[in-house]
Amino acid sequence: MPATYEYPRPALTVDAVAFGLDEEDLKVLLIRRDLEPFQGKWALPGGFVRIEESVEDAVRRELQEETGIAQVFLEQLYTFGAVDRDPRERIVTVAYYALVKLSDYRIKAATDARDAAWFAVSEARGLAFDHERILAAALERLKGKVRYQPIGFELLPPQFTLSQLQRLYETILETPLDKRNFRKKILGMDFLVASDEVQKDVAHRAARLYRFDRKKYQQLQKRGFNFEI
Amino acid sequence: MPATYEYPRPALTVDAVAFGLDEEDLKVLLIRRDLEPFQGKWALPGGFVRIEESVEDAVRRELQEETGIAQVFLEQLYTFGAVDRDPRERIVTVAYYALVKLSDYRIKAATDARDAAWFAVSEARGLAFDHERILAAALERLKGKVRYQPIGFELLPPQFTLSQLQRLYETILETPLDKRNFRKKILGMDFLVASDEVQKDVAHRAARLYRFDRKKYQQLQKRGFNFEI
DNA sequence: ATTATTAGTGTATAGACAACACTAAGTCAA
DNA sequence: TTGACTTAGTGTTGTCTATACACTAATAAT
Numbered sequence: 197m198p199a200t201y202e203y204p205r206p207a208l209t210v211d212a213v214a215f216g217l218d219e220e221d222l223k224v225l226l227i228r229r230d231l232e233p234f235q236g237k238w239a240l241p242g243g244f245v246r247i248e249e250s251v252e253d254a255v256r257r258e259l260q261e262e263t264g265i266a267q268v269f270l271e272q273l274y275t276f277g278a279v280d281r282d283p284r285e286r287i288v289t290v291a292y293y294a295l296v297k298l299s300d301y302r303i304k305a306a307t308d309a310r311d312a313a314w315f316a317v318s319e320a321r322g323l324a325f326d327h328e329r330i331l332a333a334a335l336e337r338l339k340g341k342v343r344y345q346p347i348g349f350e351l352l353p354p355q356f357t358l359s360q361l362q363r364l365y366e367t368i369l370e371t372p373l374d375k376r377n378f379r380k381k382i383l384g385m386d387f388l389v390a391s392d393e394v395q396k397d398v399a400h401r402a403a404r405l406y407r408f409d410r411k412k413y414q415q416l417q418k419r420g421f422n423f424e425i
Numbered sequence: 426m427p428a429t430y431e432y433p434r435p436a437l438t439v440d441a442v443a444f445g446l447d448e449e450d451l452k453v454l455l456i457r458r459d460l461e462p463f464q465g466k467w468a469l470p471g472g473f474v475r476i477e478e479s480v481e482d483a484v485r486r487e488l489q490e491e492t493g494i495a496q497v498f499l500e501q502l503y504t505f506g507a508v509d510r511d512p513r514e515r516i517v518t519v520a521y522y523a524l525v526k527l528s529d530y531r532i533k534a535a536t537d538a539r540d541a542a543w544f545a546v547s548e549a550r551g552l553a554f555d556h557e558r559i560l561a562a563a564l565e566r567l568k569g570k571v572r573y574q575p576i577g578f579e580l581l582p583p584q585f586t587l588s589q590l591q592r593l594y595e596t597i598l599e600t601p602l603d604k605r606n607f608r609k610k611i612l613g614m615d616f617l618v619a620s621d622e623v624q625k626d627v628a629h630r631a632a633r634l635y636r637f638d639r640k641k642y643q644q645l646q647k648r649g650f651n652f653e654i
Numbered sequence: 655a656t657t658a659t660t661a662g663t664g665t666a667t668a669g670a671c672a673a674c675a676c677t678a679a680g681t682c683a684a
Numbered sequence: 685t686t687g688a689c690t691t692a693g694t695g696t697t698g699t700c701t702a703t704a705c706a707c708t709a710a711t712a713a714t
Contacts, residue, residue, distance in 0.1 A: 199433035203426070204476040206437050208517060247433040247515055251506025275504045275519045277480025286476055288437060290504045290517075359692075376694070377672065400690040401679040588661075605663070606703065629659040630710040 206286040210255040211242030213334035216298035217351040221316040228311035234324030255292045269295040269350035281326045293334040295350035349408040357403035387413040435515040439484040440471035442563035445527035446580040450545040457540035463553030484521045498524040498579035510555045522563040524579035578637040586632035616642040
């Protein structure tokens, strides 16, 4: 259904930087383009904003359609509006970043017929359009935000060990942390609850599993508490 | 020059939350709408993104056209993309906030034929569209950002006293600060340079004037220094 | 010269942060 | 079953940082 307007309009798209964390790296989800321009290149999942959906709904739909990912932490990152960022025509894109529990999705992405794959962020090079810049912006935001908002948990399964959590911060912040100080600090904040379970199937002493208690966190926040790693 | 597209497109606009600071309050610049919808209501300056200009260029142009403000600190805030945020048609807007040296512009805005005026942010009520939400988001961002980035100086004249600077933080953060601790901290950061001038035309002891030395700040930043109030 | 107003200055205390190394628990293989 | 290996888990001390706090100095106005 074609549409005519009094003045020309930029096209409006969304793009998603979906982060995941495995044992080694921080990963980003990319899809291979099967159309020109940048055919065969890897790109961020994304697409046009439809006239009857909100911008955020559009990202969620595209993520679902292109990668099978749904119900994840999603936050708007930045709107990229340079005139020449797409060689075909004027396209403005609203970029979001998503935090994905890799354990839930690494299989799906692999079995999906689409050409989607997780890349270590340090190896995501030669992307289509200005997607490398968008990725860099997302990474910078993640690094900044993870230190003063408890969003890291979105990358972990519901129950996790303190060592996993520490590794998460070390990976994202690219800096080593002291084990004792880390534990003191994070447990002192009093929003992690120890479950009565421990790790299974590990070839060494099993660690206690913890959960992030969002309600406790919100109550603390109301009382002026400020998260910080 | 009308344009036709295969699929309908949202219109794309920009809006600017221009902050200024005077002796009493943090102010925001609003313009009175002379067209429906919301005729007669106060609104943020803004307008359509043209096909041949970047999104940031569009805000700068609209700010200049509607309020006479140019060459100010400007940073993208958030893109508002709800389906029903404009009653006429689907409009997505990219909001920016600007920091304005009020001394430069309070006269201009007053003499300009347009109906533009500075309001204390606490008195900016009943705005058009979702502009109150945008203002709230801008305020929240300003409060957060002013604490760990030296952007406050954008609201002051090139030379200012430490008391003015302290008042700035107290106004924005809505909290009193200790004079001695504030001075110790801000001077200790070592990017303010004392000029050899002092205040003029004040009915009490004149205070020394300082300048923010951007180069010094950038050098410090490279060496891992982090600003924080 | 007295009053009023804002500028400008130092110290002591408490709390936060950083550095640091050993024992405990469990798996695995000889 | 014992010994080797791997990761879990735990406190103390010194250093630095943040906070609380009150008086004198300079200038203008009367």
